[in-house]
Amino acid sequence: MGISRIALSSIQTLNKSDSFLDGNPPYIPSSYESIATLSPSAATTTTFSSIPSTYSSLQIRANLIASTADSVLIIRLNGDSTTAYSRHALYANGGVVSAGGTAPTGSPIIIGFGARGAGVTYPTVGIVDLIDYASTTKYKTGRSMFGYDDNSTAGDIELNSFSWRNTAAVTSITISIGTGTFTGSVALYGVK
């Protein structure tokens, strides 16, 4: 509605303000942003590409159901399938705690696995943190935590550390499965 006339008394009683933002909550930029989400369906691989270099770290949150039990998740950076990866893991199945890993020149492409005990009904969930991914002077390092439970004594929980001996900025992340297919969601977040 347009204002045609304002009484002097109304003006005199108005609260004075130095900012047009007064009365509104301040805008605070988030330090944790959603970059992209993939929804693989019966897929063998899924890829985040064109990842911007505007964050300090990346986080992947995955909720996946595998088609084949005892499969593994494989993560590759920038499509690199050489032996530039290594990994150490601490994992348990409800009875036994084990530790393992790959030597620097060992298993070439696996930097994290979390669906080792996955069946076909219940989701495997995981969180992967990749630190300083946009650096062009440092090797890349990160960690992951994955878990699977199916109301049996065949659950699986895993902690992984990994490194990628490459100084290139990470611009793509490919997640694939060792055997069978996977369905669910994989979300990529940026942390400033």
Place this chain on the structure above:
Amino acid sequence: MAITYDLISSQTLASAASSITFSSIAASWTDLRLVLTGGITVAGSPTLRFNSDATTNYSITTLYGNGTSALSTSQTSTNKIALGDAGNSNVYLWTVDIFSYAGSTYKTTLGTSASDDNGSGQVSNIVGLWRSTSAITSLTINGSGNLKSGTTATLYGIKAA
């Protein structure tokens, strides 16, 4: 870029209580993250239930260390998710990530616990399962004994693009 990681609600106990409940949780996010800091009146593990379900729809697999050994246990067909053992003389930390809480698949969680009592303590990682395809609209944290005064439970929502 979509902005995410929102505070949904935070509750701090003014006096000891048996439980803290978050209800009417909107389906606005992709995942939930629960952070619990405080104490319990009886050494043991606080627990978590969804939608007031007290049936045996829960199970967990745990990896933990107690300063001496690395151990793993599982619990099947339980009526709650254990968040990790702690003592009753200090302040401790528990976190739980609840994935696709509003979806129609079974619900799997990832939890951590950290407790230290200057000579004893435990660090845990726990995967939990709630065998229900219902959307989670409420969650209840129960203490071991009671949750002590000053205990804070904070619920965050994480929203994917």
